Amino acid sequence: MAYEALYTRGRPKTLSQLVGQEHISNALARAISSNRLSHAYLLVGTRGTGKTSTARLLSKAMNCERVHDAQTSGRALDRKEIPCNKCDSCQNFDSSPDNVEFDAASNRSVEDVTRLLSTAYLAPLRARVKTFIIDEVHMLSFEAVNSILKLIEEPPPNVAFFLATTELNKVPMTIRSRCQVLNFRLIPQTTIAPYLLTLARRLKVTLHEDAAKKIARLAEGSMRDALTYLDQCYAMSDKEITLDNVNETLGLISDENLDDIISAVKAKDRAAVGKAITRAFRSGLAANVIAESLITRLRDIEFDMLDRNEKNFAELDKIIDALRTATGEMYGSGIPDIILEMALMKLVAPVQNFVATPLPVVQTSAPSKNLDEGRKIFYDVVNFLSAEDRTVTATTDAAAVTNFADDTLTLVFRSDALANVFKKNQRQFEQAAAQVAGRAIKFSVVVDVNLPPPVLNKMSEPYRSNLVGAMKIFNATDATKVSD
Numbered sequence: 001m002a003y004e005a006l007y008t009r010g011r012p013k014t015l016s017q018l019v020g021q022e023h024i025s026n027a028l029a030r031a032i033s034s035n036r037l038s039h040a041y042l043l044v045g046t047r048g049t050g051k052t053s054t055a056r057l058l059s060k061a062m063n064c065e066r067v068h069d070a071q072t073s074g075r076a077l078d079r080k081e082i083p084c085n086k087c088d089s090c091q092n093f094d095s096s097p098d099n100v101e102f103d104a105a106s107n108r109s110v111e112d113v114t115r116l117l118s119t120a121y122l123a124p125l126r127a128r129v130k131t132f133i134i135d136e137v138h139m140l141s142f143e144a145v146n147s148i149l150k151l152i153e154e155p156p157p158n159v160a161f162f163l164a165t166t167e168l169n170k171v172p173m174t175i176r177s178r179c180q181v182l183n184f185r186l187i188p189q190t191t192i193a194p195y196l197l198t199l200a201r202r203l204k205v206t207l208h209e210d211a212a213k214k215i216a217r218l219a220e221g222s223m224r225d226a227l228t229y230l231d232q233c234y235a236m237s238d239k240e241i242t243l244d245n246v247n248e249t250l251g252l253i254s255d256e257n258l259d260d261i262i263s264a265v266k267a268k269d270r271a272a273v274g275k276a277i278t279r280a281f282r283s284g285l286a287a288n289v290i291a292e293s294l295i296t297r298l299r300d301i302e303f304d305m306l307d308r309n310e311k312n313f314a315e316l317d318k319i320i321d322a323l324r325t326a327t328g329e330m331y332g333s334g335i336p337d338i339i340l341e342m343a344l345m346k347l348v349a350p351v352q353n354f355v356a357t358p359l360p361v362v363q364t365s366a367p368s369k370n371l372d373e374g375r376k377i378f379y380d381v382v383n384f385l386s387a388e389d390r391t392v393t394a395t396t397d398a399a400a401v402t403n404f405a406d407d408t409l410t411l412v413f414r415s416d417a418l419a420n421v422f423k424k425n426q427r428q429f430e431q432a433a434a435q436v437a438g439r440a441i442k443f444s445v446v447v448d449v450n451l452p453p454p455v456l457n458k459m460s461e462p463y464r465s466n467l468v469g470a471m472k473i474f475n476a477t478d479a480t481k482v483s484d
């Protein structure tokens with residue numbers, strides 16, 4: 001016998017089995033009991049939330065003999081008996097010529113749709129009610145929409161329409177206003193995971209709880225996706241599905257690896273970040289998949305924190321933001337791995353890094369007094385730090401190196417404000433300079449309001465004098481605008 005997918009086997013057989021949409025199944029059960037069903041329904045919701053399943057259950061129920069008996073005798077029906085699945089009508093539903101189903105996304109030609117819809121005007125062959133289930137109704141052509149509209153406005157006797165869509169905004173208002181709208185919710189993880197466990201027990205498969213939770217999380221509210229994932233894992237495993245099976249089968253990075261990366265970033269431990277991210281790359285996963293998995297994991301951690309009433313998300317949000325930006329930069333880039341690695345490294349403050357892996361500092365007895373060497377050290381340090389965090393070096397464009405003696409760099413700023421910003425990061429500069437120069441370098445910060453604008457500092461004579469002259473003529477105070 002051919003293998004039947006869980007997605008098919010897990011399909012609800014009665015309204016009571018419609019998972020995560022109790023607001024809909026309860027309302028429909030009441031409408032059926034009191035014989036107040038509409039002839040046109042618009043089923044709205046994300047893929048895999050149960051729209052088509054519900055349409056089939058309703059089609060079946062409209063023709064179910066036991067449902068009909070209950071309606072006639074005025075007996076209230078339980079969701080478990082809608083439909084009965086035992087009467088002739090229910091048993092033959094799958095092959096019934098009176099239930100027409102099509103996907104507007106694949107059968108969009110006007111001729112196709114007109115042909116299918118024209119049968120609405122013919123009396124049902126065997127059934128009590130002829131039913132039309134049209135998936136992705138927003139994909140229909142203008143003409144097809146018009147013929148449906150005509151059918152809904154003046155419905156032939158004993159016909160019902162179930163129009164399903166994932167995009168309500170693309171369904172014409174004329175259709176929406178003539179249908180009873182059923183809004184399908186995303187199914188919460190906390191509903192999907194227990195359902196998967198129950199299903200697995202029924203199939204005599206050992207499904208580990210953490211594996212079920214992981215699948216539920218990946219499904220993002222879609223039961224169909226959850227069942228498809230479970231199916232894939234089931235096919236690849238031997239009657240037992242563990243979290244490792246799930247990660248392996250679905251090509252996912254393990255939570256343990258993700259947590260290692262996150263804790264290394266939080267601990268500002270550059271070496272550990274490098275080690276953990278290398279391990280993730282070795283598993284053969286694309287950088288964008290790793291980044292997205294990290295974002296999902298961080299979101300889960302935040303949800304757990306919310307449960308514990310913890311509200312300090314700033315640190316985790318910062319990591320999520322950096323990963324989001326990195327993911328955007330990866331598209332079309334030839335170096336996605338490096339982009340991801342750099343994004344994580346940037347979160348690890350350089351100052352901590354120097355503490356963690358100090359280079360040997362060589363003390364020299366004969367310090368250089370060469371200004372050029374001082375400038376070279378300074379701009380190497382600026383480049384080095386800029387690669388890590390551009391905000392640390394933001395003010396250095398406005399600074400001038402005026403002296404370098406006894407391993408002390410004299411740095412001149414035009415204002416106290418600029419100098420103070422530099423002083424905040426001075427330690428980082430000194431540590432970076434020690435690495436660049438191979439010995440301890442000190443910074444002496446001086447404020448000189450007469451310092452020429454930054455562009456001038458880098459200009460050679462006679463251009464510098466000419467520009468200063470021109471600025472005087474035009475009474476300009478800022479030369480940066482003429483630098484382009």
Ligand SMILES: [Zn+2]
Pocket residue numbers: 063064065066067083084085086087088089090091
């Ligand atoms: Zn029945």
